[in-house]
Amino acid sequence: MSKKALSKKKTELHRRRFLKSSLSATGAAVMAPMVIPGSALGLDGAVAPSERIVVGGIGIGNRGTYDLGCFLKQPDVQFVAVCDVKKSRRVAVKKIADDKYGNQNCEMYRDFRELLDRSDIDAVLIATGPNWHATAAMTAAKAGKDMYCEKPVTKNISQSLILAETMRRTGRIFQAGTQRRNLPHFAFACELARTGKLGPLQKVFAHPAGMQAMMSGWLPGEPEPNKEVVDWDMYLGPAAWRPFNAKLLDGFNFEKGGGLVGGGVLEWGSHCVDLCQWAVGDCPPPVEYNAPKDGQLVARYENGTELIFRETGWIPLGSCPVRFEGETGWVEAGDSGKLVLSSPALLAGRTVAEIGGYPATFHVRDFLDCVKTRGVPKGNAEAACNAHIACHAANIALSLGRQVNYDCEKHEFINDEQANRLRSEALREPWRI
């Protein structure tokens, strides 16, 4: 191994270790998540076939290819199959996998149910368009697969709740693609908030940047391609029917949340609101969501802490910035990898550079470790459920243009039939969750 490679490995190990114990040496009250010695998981040498996690990919586009790269770097992963409704993607991903292993063994599927039928596959990477995430994840769970599922994970409140229930009931390992939970600087910021280092929390800020479209609607029909090239029916999946239109083939431009809700806030909120949720200890979502005013929407947790969805006053820390304010201090973090703190004392002797940022492979590793240990990954279904509910409820307040109040026990809006009707949306036949 070259010196540079060794150095990189050391840095990654350091950061990974940091994820485990960023504050524990300073007497943090809560326990940091476990990092299992690699040798205990058989990662210190060639991994025997019987110890490998056999993985299949569902809907591997741009983001999925990045995720796949993280999976393929892991010595205990064997990627054996890809499913995509687009032939071009099937072929491209097969080539990546076959090139990696020097064989032609990666099988291609158009219907993900055939991939899920394979008993040799332990886990799946779900990186379809957001329309499919929840339905594919729950179908995979019922087929006995663990899964790493890209975000936004759900289209509405009901799906969020059923997702968490299904993962519990099936005993499957679920990791949402909320990789910032495994990025050291975000983890550090959240831990400062969660462990009281900022004093009692008063406000947590999320900046869910907008999406290009909340609803793609029903565009003029175009000639439908051959199913082998693009399977339009499978692409639509659980979304209400509409004719083929090539513009709808971009997953990010596809309808989310039933069109009326579930769009703008979710795309980035499933990351930055998720971080806020982590900062408040993954407690139930806020109970009060106010109408937007002056470029922000203020939600309030039961204990009075405010979750602020903010558009203006963008923190110059790259995409996905968050800010946590306590009575005695505050911290900001973003995708630039930087941390800004109210006091250097909060760093507890560390430097920001030492805390570090990407790569996102930690999140994939966290998932794979949990597949083996049956532990609880950072982006688990329960945490994802709460964060997504917060986003969906905010979207509903935005849609209705008024305050809504949420009962976290009954999971319904209080005395608000309109809001309650927006908690769920029928799936197109024959899909169900």
Add this chain to the structure above:
Amino acid sequence: MPTARPCMRLFVALAALVLLATASVGAAEDQNRSSEAEKQLLALLRSDAPAAEKAIACKKLAIYGSSAAVVDLAKLLPDPQLSSWARIALEVIPGKASGDALREATDSLEGNLLVGTINSIGVRRDARAVTLLAARLQDTDPEVASAAAVALGRIGNTAATNSLRKALAIVPFNVRSAVAEGCVLCAERMHSEGKSALAVEIYDQIRKADLPKQRILEATRGAILARGQAGIPLLVELLRSPDKKLFQLALGTAREFPGDEIDKALAAELDSASPDRAALIVLAMADRPETVVLPAVLIAAAQGPKKVRLVAISTLGRVGDASCLSTLLDAAVDTDSDLSQTASRALADLAGEKVDAQIVALLPTAKSESYPLLIELVGQRRIEAVPALLVALDHSDQTVRSAALIALGETASLDHLPVLISQVVSSKYPDDAPVAQQALRAASIRMPDREACASELAMALERSPVETKSALLEILSDVGGARALQTLSVAAKSNAPELQDTASRLLGKWNNVDAAPILLDLAETAPQPKYQVRALRGYIGLVRKFAMPEPQRDAMCRKAFDTARQTAEQKLVLDVLKIHPSREGLRLAIDAAQIPELKEEASQAVLVIARKLSEKGVDVNELLSRSGLEEVKLEIIKPD
């Protein structure tokens, strides 16, 4: 990756869609306005409007529709294009009419449309549908039968449960999995309603059936949890099962099992389990921090297979307490580096003030092999134990001294900074200098009062030998602040070439605009031309990188341009102007275009700036017409 675009406008646009029919008003007026909206939407459904419009109308009826909308929505259920749109509304419109319509539709629909309708009945948990759904369990279409089974599971009342349990034994294999899924849903509901005995009965019935493995796993999990504490033997049975999936199920279920008896059961399995499994059981134990049986983990950490020891040691760092210190210290000096390193990390993580106190208490009598380790822990755990560290600085073993220096770097306060400075400036042991510098840097950059810290370092600079001065300047640069800046400025103009070099380099990469006046001054007065150029480039770098008001940037660009003695730096200024376009910047670029050596680059800059300003709606025609440049056509291409 989406583009970061302000979302609130979208929110407003979205709200407008909804408020098309009803403006945002109080609850009292909502009903009337919803009624009006519903009428308009129904009129659309009854018209010859295109399917696309009817689809959106269905979605809006999900909010504004009442029983009055049900008939028109139900007419769409046989329509392959609009059926699911209609169900979006029918699923959420409360009242008997929607349920009646969905049930009635099952009489005439078939295939996927029937499946979808049954799915919606399940979502609505329509108890009146149990009889018809139970009949559908025998449907010749397995998809229909399966949908009916899951819908019955969602309804989950006694009648639904009974029909599913009865069907489990008789339906074909390709439907049985869905029937089992329905049964599990029913059992879950029973358990949550306190009918645990019945739930256990259902789970056990499923476990005995011929079903796909995943259904068996789900039922087994349920059977353990529904039995309460009496479920522990079953869980233990799975822990001993040769079946990997069952063993894994036990690991997951153990983590969610209530009470502390399960912890004892897990601990009891460690001795008999294979090392691979024992390691995983230890991890499951650790995920129950409130009730974990620590003595069992301690034993696993101290002896036995290495794989288990590694996991147990690591686990102690997370769930252990002061009682684990001795075991971990022993492991940390083990000759096996995997064990010792894992133990060292665990010691750093082990929580509790008692642990800190014990570590400090052990320092005076520590054996040679554990002394450096304990000192390292003082640093890693940020324990206040400076006197003990100062003692260690005089130790004859360099390993001990290095550990003490590093620990001081992590723990020393401003009061103790002189100690570290003296270790850098005049150490008794010259070989310690690099570690001392590293420690001083670590201490300096975490000082809350950076000006006071910089003052200490600046004073030390005066009495240091030249070879140490550069190291101190580097640390001052890391500390930052006004005093550090001033000290570097003086050093940059000193008579020592080495200090000129170091200081000008550090100033050139200063991380805020406070360095601008100093850099501009150096650009003209630095002792050597090469440092003047370096300073000017650093100055231009500040203008380029940092946020500042436009007039300030304009003025800085003009100064940099006027100060530059070479075209290379002037071209750098032009680059900045292109990145941060402004009217004044355009003027400067136009002026630059009059200089023959810069004409090409400056003209290009003029075009870029003019285009960017035009996109922002700034009128640049007058400035351009006075530029003397050849007339060009500005084509504005709007971003997507």
